[in-house]
Amino acid sequence: MSTQIDRVLTDIRACQICKAYLPLGPRPVIQAASGSRVLIVSQAPGRKVHETGIPFNDPSGNRLRDWMGVNDETFYDPSRVAVIPMGFCFPGTGKSGDLPPRPECAPTWHPRLLPLLTDVRLTLDIGQYAQNGLLGEQRGRTLTDTVKGWREYLKDGKLPLPHPSPRNQMWLRRNPWFEDELLPDLRARVATALDLPSFTSESLS
Numbered sequence: 030m031s032t033q034i035d036r037v038l039t040d041i042r043a044c045q046i047c048k049a050y051l052p053l054g055p056r057p058v059i060q061a062a063s064g065s066r067v068l069i070v071s072q073a074p075g076r077k078v079h080e081t082g083i084p085f086n087d088p089s090g091n092r093l094r095d096w097m098g099v100n101d102e103t104f105y106d107p108s109r110v111a112v113i114p115m116g117f118c119f120p121g122t123g124k125s126g127d128l129p130p131r132p133e134c135a136p137t138w139h140p141r142l143l144p145l146l147t148d149v150r151l152t153l154d155i156g157q158y159a160q161n162g163l164l165g166e167q168r169g170r171t172l173t174d175t176v177k178g179w180r181e182y183l184k185d186g187k188l189p190l191p192h193p194s195p196r197n198q199m200w201l202r203r204n205p206w207f208e209d210e211l212l213p214d215l216r217a218r219v220a221t222a223l224d225l226p227s228f229t230s231e232s233l234s
């Protein structure tokens with residue numbers, strides 16, 4: 030018997046709302062279950078993720094899993110991790126990289142989908158689009174300000190992160206506190222949310 034979340038996921042996978050704007054056509058890439066414990070809200074799939082249909086199946090995903098201290102098996106288990114971007118389909122590429130998530134997507138689907146995830150213990154708001162959408166007026170002036178103030182969002186179970194793209198290497202070098210202070214805390218919180226035996230015990234792949 031299909032559940033309410035199954036029905037919403039089926040509707041999302043058939044969505045064509047902004048088809049006219051998608052250069053490669055609709056292919057929503059999401060992962061979710063009603064019992065997901067960690068929710069990842071990111072921007073939109075890139076071209077490689079669009080081609081495979083697997084979220085974060087790219088160098089950004091490798092880095093994100095390393096940041097979280099989880100292996101592929103854990104990351105791709107929807108009963109543990111949900112991946113729900115601000116735009117579910119690849120939006121195309123502009124002069125300076127991928128275009129922003131389609132503006133129709135999150136307002137259409139997030140209100141139907143997010144309330145069905147009833148056991149989320151930690152939400153990772155990845156990148157400026159997710160922070161704009163989820164933190165609203167609470168976010169800082171810049172992404173760096175928002176991430177630097179990460180402790181104040183924890184009371185709501187949220188943790189803002191920069192995008193794990195290799196293109197953000199310079200940002201990571203300029204902000205060593207991120208790896209020194211935030212990442213150990215992130216790994217511990219993910220391990221607690223997922224009931225992992227120890228945040229250092231998973232073999233990363």
Ligand code: SF4
Binds near residue numbers: 045046047134137
């Ligand atoms: S980006 Fe979102 S709104 Fe647009 S077609 Fe894909 S699922 Fe539908």
